[in-house]
Amino acid sequence: MSEATIERAPPRPHLRSDTLGLVIATIALAALGIALPALGASGYIRTLVYYSAFYLALGQAWNIMSGLTGYLSFAHGALSGIGAYGVVIAMNADWPMGASLAVAGGAAVLASLVIGATSLRLRGAAFTFATLFFQELMLLAVRKLPFAGGPGGLVLEQILPEWIAYVGMILLAGVATIGFALIRRSRLGIRVLAIKGDEDAAASIGIAATRLKLILFCVSALLAGLAGAVHALFTASLYPDVAFSVDLSLIALAVPLIGGVATASGPALGALLYVGLREALQLIAPSAHLTILGLLLLVVVLYMRDGIGPTLARLIRRSR
Amino acid sequence: MTAILEARRVAKRFGGVVAVRGVDLTVRQGELLGLFGPNGAGKTTMFNLIAGAFLPDAGQVLLHGRDITREPAWRRARLGIARSFQIVRPFRALTVLENLLAAIPAHGGANDAASALALLRRVGLEARARDAAGDLTLGMLKRLEVARALAVGPRLLLLDEPLAGLAGQEAADLLRTVQALKRRMAIVMVEHNVRLALPVCDRAVVMDAGAVLAEGTPEQIRRDPAVIRAYLGSEAA
Amino acid sequence: MSLALQLLVNGLVSGGLLGVAALGVALIFGVMRVVNFAHGEFITLGAYATWLLVSQLHLSPLVGLPVAFVLGALVGVVVQAVVLARVTGRPELDVLMVTYALSVLGLGLFAQGFGGDFRSYSQGPHGNLDVAGAIIGWRSLTVLLACVAMSGATVLVIQRTRLGLGLRALAQNRDSAATCGINVVAAERIAFALASGLAAAAGCLVSMIGTTTPNVGHDLVLDAFVVVILGGMGSISGALVGALALGLVQSVVSYALDDSWSRMVAYLLLYCIILLRPQGLFGRAAA
Numbered sequence: 041m042s043e044a045t046i047e048r049a050p051p052r053p054h055l056r057s058d059t060l061g062l063v064i065a066t067i068a069l070a071a072l073g074i075a076l077p078a079l080g081a082s083g084y085i086r087t088l089v090y091y092s093a094f095y096l097a098l099g100q101a102w103n104i105m106s107g108l109t110g111y112l113s114f115a116h117g118a119l120s121g122i123g124a125y126g127v128v129i130a131m132n133a134d135w136p137m138g139a140s141l142a143v144a145g146g147a148a149v150l151a152s153l154v155i156g157a158t159s160l161r162l163r164g165a166a167f168t169f170a171t172l173f174f175q176e177l178m179l180l181a182v183r184k185l186p187f188a189g190g191p192g193g194l195v196l197e198q199i200l201p202e203w204i205a206y207v208g209m210i211l212l213a214g215v216a217t218i219g220f221a222l223i224r225r226s227r228l229g230i231r232v233l234a235i236k237g238d239e240d241a242a243a244s245i246g247i248a249a250t251r252l253k254l255i256l257f258c259v260s261a262l263l264a265g266l267a268g269a270v271h272a273l274f275t276a277s278l279y280p281d282v283a284f285s286v287d288l289s290l291i292a293l294a295v296p297l298i299g300g301v302a303t304a305s306g307p308a309l310g311a312l313l314y315v316g317l318r319e320a321l322q323l324i325a326p327s328a329h330l331t332i333l334g335l336l337l338l339v340v341v342l343y344m345r346d347g348i349g350p351t352l353a354r355l356i357r358r359s360r
Numbered sequence: 361m362t363a364i365l366e367a368r369r370v371a372k373r374f375g376g377v378v379a380v381r382g383v384d385l386t387v388r389q390g391e392l393l394g395l396f397g398p399n400g401a402g403k404t405t406m407f408n409l410i411a412g413a414f415l416p417d418a419g420q421v422l423l424h425g426r427d428i429t430r431e432p433a434w435r436r437a438r439l440g441i442a443r444s445f446q447i448v449r450p451f452r453a454l455t456v457l458e459n460l461l462a463a464i465p466a467h468g469g470a471n472d473a474a475s476a477l478a479l480l481r482r483v484g485l486e487a488r489a490r491d492a493a494g495d496l497t498l499g500m501l502k503r504l505e506v507a508r509a510l511a512v513g514p515r516l517l518l519l520d521e522p523l524a525g526l527a528g529q530e531a532a533d534l535l536r537t538v539q540a541l542k543r544r545m546a547i548v549m550v551e552h553n554v555r556l557a558l559p560v561c562d563r564a565v566v567m568d569a570g571a572v573l574a575e576g577t578p579e580q581i582r583r584d585p586a587v588i589r590a591y592l593g594s595e596a597a
Numbered sequence: 598m599s600l601a602l603q604l605l606v607n608g609l610v611s612g613g614l615l616g617v618a619a620l621g622v623a624l625i626f627g628v629m630r631v632v633n634f635a636h637g638e639f640i641t642l643g644a645y646a647t648w649l650l651v652s653q654l655h656l657s658p659l660v661g662l663p664v665a666f667v668l669g670a671l672v673g674v675v676v677q678a679v680v681l682a683r684v685t686g687r688p689e690l691d692v693l694m695v696t697y698a699l700s701v702l703g704l705g706l707f708a709q710g711f712g713g714d715f716r717s718y719s720q721g722p723h724g725n726l727d728v729a730g731a732i733i734g735w736r737s738l739t740v741l742l743a744c745v746a747m748s749g750a751t752v753l754v755i756q757r758t759r760l761g762l763g764l765r766a767l768a769q770n771r772d773s774a775a776t777c778g779i780n781v782v783a784a785e786r787i788a789f790a791l792a793s794g795l796a797a798a799a800g801c802l803v804s805m806i807g808t809t810t811p812n813v814g815h816d817l818v819l820d821a822f823v824v825v826i827l828g829g830m831g832s833i834s835g836a837l838v839g840a841l842a843l844g845l846v847q848s849v850v851s852y853a854l855d856d857s858w859s860r861m862v863a864y865l866l867l868y869c870i871i872l873l874r875p876q877g878l879f880g881r882a883a884a
Contacts, residue, residue, distance in 0.1 A: 112690055114697075159871050163688055164630060166871055169822065173864040176819060180857045180864075227461065227472070230454060234462040237451035244411065244445075245463035245512050247439030290701060297694070300452075330705030337698035341691060342683055 062221050062304050069308075070214035087292035090206055090274065093213040093316045098288065099295030099307035100216035104223060105260035106293065107302040107307050109253050115155060115171035117288030118178040119148045119261045120268025123282045125188055127269035128196050141269050146267025149258050156257045163239060193279035195274065205274035208263040212270055216263050221304040223259070232256055233302070239303045264292070283287040287330070294333050298340050300349030311347045363391050364546045365410065365516055369392075370419035379405040381570040382419065386443075388517060389545040392542045394561035395550045398590065404520065405448070407550045408509055410445045411578055413437040413516050438465070442514035446521040450499040450508075452494035459493050459504060463511035465593040477509065483507045483537060492573070506537060517541065519549040523556060535560050557559075558582070599730030602812060604848045610737045610806070613744030617799040618821040619828070619836040620751055621792030627768040629786040630689075631681065635698040636821070638703030639669050639793045640814030643800025648809050651718045658753020659723040660772035661801040662743060668791040669797025677789040678681060682782070700815070708813035715808040722805075738804045748837055751791070755833060764788055768831060820847075820860070823867045 057222050081089075102116045107127035126144035131137065151174070183191045223229045234242040235249045242249055272278055294312060300306020314333070321328050344351035365387040372380045380402040387393050397403045409416050412433035421429045423439055427538060431439070451459050460476035472546075480486045483503040488496060502522060509517055519538065523531045538547060539560050551557035558564060564581045566574045574584045579585055618640060625633045646668055649662030678701065684692050722735040755761035763784050768775040775781045796814070803813055821836075825841050828835025843866070847859035 107729060110690060112633075112693060158868060161869065162874075165693060165725045168690070168693060169826070169867065170871055173819070173867050177861060177864045180861050183630030183857065191430075212853070227466065230458045230462045233454055234451045237453055240413065240433070241445065241449040242436055242450065242462070243433040245442050245508060246434050247462065248434050272613060312412065325709065327567045327709050329707065330701055331709060334698050334700075334705050338680065338695065342680065345691070 043342065059221050059304075061223050062294075063218050066214050066217045068209050072146075073210045076258050077206070078201065079214075086206065088315055088319065090209055092268060092272075092311045093209040094271055095291055095295050095314060096213040096307055096311040097209060097270075098264060098292040099299075099311055100220050101212065101260045101263035102292040103302065104216075104220050105253075105257045107296050108229060108236065109233045109256055111167045111173045111253060112293065113257075113260075114168060114286075114293070115174045116260075116264045116292035117262040117286060117290070118284055119151060119179060120176040120271070120292075121182070121280075122151050122286055123148045123265030123268035124184065124272035124278055125194065126265065128194050128272050128278055129187065132194070132197050137154040137273075139267060143193075144269035145262045145265045148261040148268070152257045152261030153254070156254045158254045160257065174282070175286060175289055180281060182280040183282055188280070190280070191280060193277060193283075196276040197276075200266045200276070201271055202274075205270055208273065209236065209267070210350075212263070212266055216267075217304055217308065218258075219263070220307075223256075224262050224302070224304060228252065228255070233265070241351050290333060294337050296347070298347060300338050300347035303347070303350060306347050306349045310347070313348070335360060344353040362389050363478045364424060366420075366422040366425075367406070367410065370406070370409055370416045370418045370421065372409055372414070372416050378570055380409065380416075380551065383567070383570070383572055385410075385565060385572070386453060387546050387548055388563075389546055390543060391562040392539065392547045392549065392560065394557055394564040394582070395567065396554050396558070396569035396581075397467065397562060397573070400454070400569075401567040403550050403567045405444075405570075405573060406567065407520055407548070408516060416498055419476035428522075437512050437514075438512065440515035441518065442512040442516070443518035444502075444505045444509050445521060446524055448498065448505050450493040450501050450504055452492065452498070454493055455490050456480065456504060457492050458497070459508050460511045463508045465513060479507045479510055482510075498525055499527075499533075502526065502530075502534060506534075510541070515545055517545050517547045519547065521549075521552055523551060525562040531556060573587055602729055602731040603733075603853055605845070606731065606737065606741075606846035607734050607851075609841070610741050610744075610844070611739050611847060612741050612841040614799055614802060614817065615820055615824055615844050617747050617795055617802075618817050618839035619743050619824040619840045620748055620833060621795045621799075622818070622821050622825045623828070623831055623836040624751075624755075624764075624792045625835050626825065627833070628764050629681070629685070629785050630771075631690075632696065633792075634693070634818075635676070635699035636792070637814035637816070638700055638707070638816030639796035640800035640803060640817055641675065641707055641811060642672065642814075643669055643700070643797030644804035645707065645716070645800075645807040646797065646815055647801040647804045648716045648718060649722050652716075655720075657880030658718065658801065658805050659739070662798055662805070665797040665801040666794040667799075670794030671672070672797075673790040673793025673808055677786050680777075681789065701706055701831075703812055704815065711781045711809075711811060714811065715810055716804070717808045718804075736806055736807075743802055744799075746863050747795060751795065751867075752833065752837075753822065754791075760787065773831055789881075816860075821864050823863045823870075826867060826870055839878055 056291055073093065076089060099119060100118060102113060105111065106113050123144035126147040127140045130140035130143040146221070154168050156173050159167045178221060182188045188194065230251050231247050235252060268283070285309060291314065296307040297308035298313060299308065299310025317332055318329050321332060340347060361524065363386045367383060367385040369382045369384060371382050384407060385406065395407065396401045404587060408414055410421060412431060415430060420427060423441065428436055452541065456461065457476055457543060458478070460479055461472055462492055464472050464476060477486060477489060480489055483506060485500060485504060485507065487499065490567060495502060526534060535556065538549065541547060558578045558581065561578055564576065565572055566577055566581060566587050568590045572580055573590055574587045601648045607808045614793040617637070622633060622636050625631055643665035646665050647658050649660050650656045651658050651665060670831065676699065680695060722739045724735050726738065742802070750876060755764060763779045766777060767781060767784050768781060771781060800814060803817065806811050807813065828839035843863055846862060850859040850862050
């Protein structure tokens with residue numbers, strides 16, 4: 041046969057060692073983040089680290105669903121908003137924090153089942169539209185719901201020490217990143233990427249696409265809900281227009297798309313890049329974050345479809 | 361020989377066009393069945409009705425006597441019907457090995473990788489296991505697709521124009537691979553290239569205008585006057 | 598009776614605006630197979646352009662109508678040529694991401710340029726018309742007439758002109774249209790410019806009867822998506838009928854409850870369509 045005539049591509053690094061390295065790096069970075077306050081980092085630095093972790097957790101949640109399946113979600117902001125309201129309502133009803141976080145995650149999963157069961161059996165943009173309108177519906181609905189405080193929002197009655205949300209968010213971001221890497225490597229991840237590649241071909245080898253998409257969406261929603269819940273502990277007050285802001289959905293998808301979609305490390309790069317750029321621009325153009333995100337997203341989708349991380353890696357490999 | 365697959369009076373129309381009009385088709389254990397016919401004969405539609413890519417308007421499809429007429433494609437694959445595509449459809453973003461891992465039914469453990477590698481060895485792609493499928497040549501992709509279909513562990517393998525786009529040596533290689541498989545499973549091959557494909561078949565069915573025109577051994581088919589008139593006359597001239 | 602008439606007129610006005618917005622979405626989808634999330638930003642563009650004309654140059658908002666149309670069409674041509682032409686043939690979801698990024702970019706630019714303030718003006722048609730006890734503002738009536746004129750003209754162009762024939766052929770089958778000698782690239786550019794111009798003109802009308810914010814187009818275009826999906830993606834007549842129907846329903850719901858309920862009704866409607874259309878949202882329909 042013809043292999044002999046075809047030049048062998050350079051062997052790829054073994055996947056298992058890749059994943060191990062990523063897990064170690066994630067744990068090390070998370071430990072460093074958690075240790076920062078003890079090392080005397082300023083409040084400003086802590087805030088930056090916190091927000092990077094928040095966006096990383098959200099981005100990784102989006103990456104697990106949309107990055108792996110190719111079905112774009114515009115609802116991750118709303119899912120995190122549901123988690124935020126869930127935890128505050130439960131804690132204000134004197135539930136313990138662990139149970140309240142479980143409520144938050146559960147509520148987000150429930151929402152994802154509702155969106156997913158209606159739209160994931162269809163291909164193409166149906167899911168995207170379902171998520172887009174879910175986001176808008178939630179914002180309108182929460183302003184109306186009396187137990188959610190209406191347009192005035194809710195305040196977390198209990199006063200928590202600052203480190204809880206800080207440590208919680210870093211841990212969540214780490215768990216989400218490692219979780220993504222493990223799923224990507226697993227049989228589930230391979231099969232879901234097959235769906236993303238070609239849904240008919242995936243069906244022809246026995247892959248139950250609708251079910252797998254729904255499973256990933258639930259996992260993704262759980263992480264997004266928990267991220268929103270921990271963030272609610274951080275801010276301690278909720279306004280519908282902030283908790284259900286379209287901006288959060290945008291950040292959730294921009295972070296992995298910019299950094300490197302469907303990779304474990306891409307969202308980390310995206311989150312750092314976004315927080316860094318936003319801070320840098322704060323001085324020059326305070327309200328430019330939307331413009332910047334839009335431009336970055338446009339450039340990445342047009343010119344580097346894999347995101348900045350994988351594109352840079354390819355350039356470095358080529359120049360060597 | 362027992363029937364592995366039976367299609368009974370299967371019919372399918374697209375809008376006003378009747379693609380398949382009440383066709384009976386039987387595939388027997390361990391045979392290589394060729395499905396031939398001129399363009400628009402309905403052979404590809406018939407193929408897709410068996411694979412579950414779309415559902416028939418009338419008739420029944422039975423696998424080992426079990427009615428699978430309404431089953432979606434993915435469930436048919438799990439019941440043991442695997443297929444290839446006319447234009448190759450690999451998962452380009454996955455590695456060659458992962459293409460097979462995606463198809464192997466869940467057992468868990470390292471056995472999956474071992475059996476995937478064994479399959480790759482059988483189609484001569486072991487050396488490319490860790491390359492992205494998108495980097496392979498067309499001939500390799502065709503073989504990858506056969507291996508991927510085999511990974512499902514099929515009792516019935518459906519090949520949709522496996523020779524399309526392949527040059528002489530590659531085509532011969534592929535046919536040899538197919539022939540080597542048939543003891544283990546039944547194979548249905550839709551093929552345009554009658555000259556190359558008919559000789560390797562155990563039995564052939566020729567369709568025309570949505571119906572079965574002739575059925576028999578390659579020798580019988582070659583001599584059938586109706587076939588010569590409808591098909592070979594124009595194509596093989 | 599007078600209440601019913603009042604609700605009817607309100608419904609026709611909002612349905613008319615929705616119709617012009619939906620027309621553009623349907624046209625772009627029909628011809629280019631692109632779901633244009635950035636359509637709303639063209640509406641916002643027209644609204645701010647008109648507001649600037651009125652507040653800075655002291656012109657009548659009616660002048661804004663042609664100005665917004667031309668401005669929208671020009672920006673549309675640039676966006677189509679520089680961005681969208683690059684992604685033709687890419688997977689559906691890639692294209693979706695591009696128009697979404699454009700929308701975000703637009704939202705960001707408007708928010709930066711104009712801030713979050715509510716902009717409105719009192720110039721232009723004013724006074725009321727009393728018809729059988731229903732109070733109908735001249736302003737609303739002007740908007741309604743302009744919407745009817747614009748959708749009518751667009752439908753005429755599509756149904757009766759050579760350009761329209763080309764666009765319809767393109768909507769049916771891109772490859773066949775190209776082999777028939779239709780300049781596909783130019784036709785797509787014209788369709789996009791026409792749709793963007795219409796959106797900006799609708800934005801001018803929106804600024805006349807409402808307030809202008811960076812989000813004004815975004816909100817209107819969400820309803821337009823519902824209407825376009827309801828009417829069969831890409832079908833222009835379907836979109837217009839759907840827009841009128843949704844406008845009337847929303848007018849009644851807004852009266853009985855309030856504005857946000859009427860928006861919720863529209864969005865819930867979308868979920869019903871998703872549930873009822875097993876073949877997906879993009880079942881094709883001719884223009």
